[in-house]
Amino acid sequence: MDSSATRCVVIIIYGLCFLSILIESKGSSKTLNFKWDVEYMHWSPDCNEGVVMGINGQFPGPTIRARAGDTVVVELTNKLHTEGVVIHWHGIRQIGTPWADGTAAISQCAINPGETFVYKFLVDKAGTYFYHGHYGMQRSAGLYGSLIVDVAQNVKEPFHYDGEFNLLLSDWWHKNAHEQELDLSSSPMRWIGEPQSLLLNGRGQYNCSLASQFSSPPLDQCKLTGTEQCAPQIMTVEPNKIYRLRIASTTALASLNLAIGNHKMVVVEADGNYVQPFSVYDMDIYSGESYSILFKADQNPAQNYWISVGVRGRKPNTPQALTILHYSPTSPTLLPTSRPPVTPLWNDYDHSKAFTNRIKASRGSPKPPTTYNRRIMLLNTQNKMNGFTKWAINNISLSLPVTPYLGSIKYNLNNAFANSPPPETFSPVYDVMRPPVNPNTTQGDGVYMLKFNSTIDVILQNANALADNVSEIHPWHLHGHDFWVLGYGEQKFTDKDVVNFNLKNPPLRNSAVIFPYGWTALRFVADNPGAWAFHCHIEPHLHMGMGVVFAEGIYRVKNIPKEALTCGLTGKMFTDKKH
């Protein structure tokens, strides 16, 4: 893509009004009904047969395509033999429907085998979303799919494109999710290691490569007819047209980087919010994030090009995922002659930070309140507990209760979770640059009770893990809200850092990373009654306790479906009062 073409794309984008996203097209909004069965299936996501958790015989699950203002109704039936299930609609704020957030032990009881739960919620805001299991490690088991919300019928996107593609990114292990849970919960902890494969829309190739002549370490050329479950979905473009590529990462672990060989990408959306467009040749995507990029098919149309996705942020041991950008009418099976784009070095954090820092809210986006009512400092540490390895926040490792918070708070049930709130901050003398002096932690299930409509600042503070000179990236995801990302910084956050907060055009997102040894400052308004998870989106980390729970205005929540609460102390309450 030459620079004039890039400029052309950017000009188109700037030329449109971003306020359009706020308009609700009530006249044409619809209710979309889906009946889904969740079950295990034999599947070969990476050409190696395993077992996936699928929906209606599909892996990944069906893509939901709605318009802003529509109501989505998913009747979810659990067809597993002995396991509960829930589905979280990642990025949907569930305004007025906190019981439909799909987080086991927080917004609802897990749906038991044979039972059906109806998720009914408004998709109020156009954007690129996805859904996934939020119970145990069912995301790692393959329970996920895409949720795309188009602008309402009479609304135009603030940029032009001729066609679009969707890429849901995930990572895949050959060890099943139950064994992963056990490994992580064992003393000593057994780390699950790097994924065997990266998947693009549920498709990857293990032990072979689509680009074997370039693969290092060497791999055989994949012999695929195109009909296999693991065959790549080829993206076909027509020369000189502009395409939107929607990208979301539901990885259990991997931080990723995506590039399209020779093609420049213009980032226009992050987590369902428009951003000030900017051009890149590669982009990082952390678990829990979604993006839209535009690209123009402006390269030699006699060739095809690689789309590559590789691991970043952890020393990779997984080959790149590849698929082909195919220029019509060239043959779609013509392999690109060039080397697939090389993923930036896994630990080139400057590259990562440069990308992240370029993400700014688009013009017309809602601005953050200029002050906060409460600041919560959250120290992220890796810890030990009686020989087990845990992740903890302010030295409390989250252990979810049996009774969903939404119910226990609504009905003022004592003993459903810890009475004392978790700590507001951590010791001012904690040295984030070194392993913890005392690595011991405890488990807890306390809740940060937020005053309704108050403005909350959260400072996520990273630290050194248990081993010397190790500090990992953690992508944090907030349920029920978007937050403004006010800033990122190095080492320990201090009050002096506040002056550098971006209050002018901070991006609105539902996910944000903390970089190694760094901090990230977020602001949100606690204006959505419900109980909301806020956690590291790396599933093994959440499993090991890396999360907290916020709750606000639950007294305002009416009509919680009883089916959401037929377990634990709420189940007992319903039961004891009758018969």
Added chain:
Amino acid sequence: MDSSATRCVVIIIYGLCFLSILIESKGSSKTLNFKWDVEYMHWSPDCNEGVVMGINGQFPGPTIRARAGDTVVVELTNKLHTEGVVIHWHGIRQIGTPWADGTAAISQCAINPGETFVYKFLVDKAGTYFYHGHYGMQRSAGLYGSLIVDVAQNVKEPFHYDGEFNLLLSDWWHKNAHEQELDLSSSPMRWIGEPQSLLLNGRGQYNCSLASQFSSPPLDQCKLTGTEQCAPQIMTVEPNKIYRLRIASTTALASLNLAIGNHKMVVVEADGNYVQPFSVYDMDIYSGESYSILFKADQNPAQNYWISVGVRGRKPNTPQALTILHYSPTSPTLLPTSRPPVTPLWNDYDHSKAFTNRIKASRGSPKPPTTYNRRIMLLNTQNKMNGFTKWAINNISLSLPVTPYLGSIKYNLNNAFANSPPPETFSPVYDVMRPPVNPNTTQGDGVYMLKFNSTIDVILQNANALADNVSEIHPWHLHGHDFWVLGYGEQKFTDKDVVNFNLKNPPLRNSAVIFPYGWTALRFVADNPGAWAFHCHIEPHLHMGMGVVFAEGIYRVKNIPKEALTCGLTGKMFTDKKH
């Protein structure tokens, strides 16, 4: 053992009063309290590491040892991450406590992760019992243990012995139970195959043998120090003493045969009921059965001897399980010089039938009513259903409902299960010697409603499976009752067979096999209010629908713990009536 020694043992047994088992020693009866956590564990049951479902860190689960008249209280906490769990107390009739039978969807809702359910029941009758999971295929996952009920304090066993041993038999697959469930539920069905190992008290050896010089196919000698999880438990005896060996089989699939090299065994108990003692050199044990045998340590005390367990009834592909009968003070690690007892040919059904037909009730055992009120004929067939493979009874393949029958029947809930009762019999022209003319079946969840206190005859009729010239052994197990085994016969049961029923000394049991192409006649009194599973104890067969449900006198059941019913329509009923 020479014949005079055998006679001596037998004389001791005959000389005692069998009525003693009915005496309840109320003065000394106790309540035994247990707190159990169920969780997955890394374990090496056969020297190959896998994942087992264990209890309190043990595999198999802890042995419960009680006295007749005691009350057992097990507070069972589900520490699994996403799966429900129940435990069935196999052989305990649960008189007055049908909600404690531990059958998911029949007697209770599965216990959800994090929740605790209290099983409280009377062990009214001395005998050799066991317990196991009864949800999905959690028995195959390793959820089982022994339950031994000694005679009450002032009561003597009707035979003498100097010491005793306990052997819980099971089979083990390297493929996890979830994948087994999926394989069996797939279209086309994928058969799970023969187990990788047989386990004695949870211990087996894969890919090596304790008796390698005799193994065929050849296997390396196991190199074990004795401290491994897979090391055999050696049984140490003193010369010339008499021992009781309690044996129970909780296999998922395998029919077994047990022998003690050179030692004669006297069978004295079957399924918690004394039998007329008889001597054998090897004995069959089907899944769901338990036995006690007596043997005298009357062989050359300078040697040790093999105890061997091998597969019968299916073409075996699993090595014998072995352990050592060790004569003190000989070294326990001295390997027997003789070849382990050879398991009778897998398809030598005459041998099997000869053993089974020798089992008669001991003198003084309760006699069956001489007539029946209702006869239910149950045809066992293998079938097809939309490409899936099923097992069906009278052409209905059991598909358990979401709401436990005990609750839905107690509260007269409509739509909890099929209104129409399942068929009382099958077509008189059905040819049991050939594959089904029409192999199609349907699923159902109807119940055989039995008149309280009526006498029920059940004729289990075997048939040819889907393939030509195949008819398998099925060990049927009844919950909530013992039944009298009135007789076994070949081919199709006819009214003329009734004259050969044994009404004089039919054994009281809770499990009985049907032999290939044969029938088995059972009689029981429907005198225990509750909902009771009656099913093939081969777990994959039950998973594929091979069972029925009996219910009787549920209107008499009071005080069902609400925790047993907080799911499905009973859960909804409790919930809807309040709030």
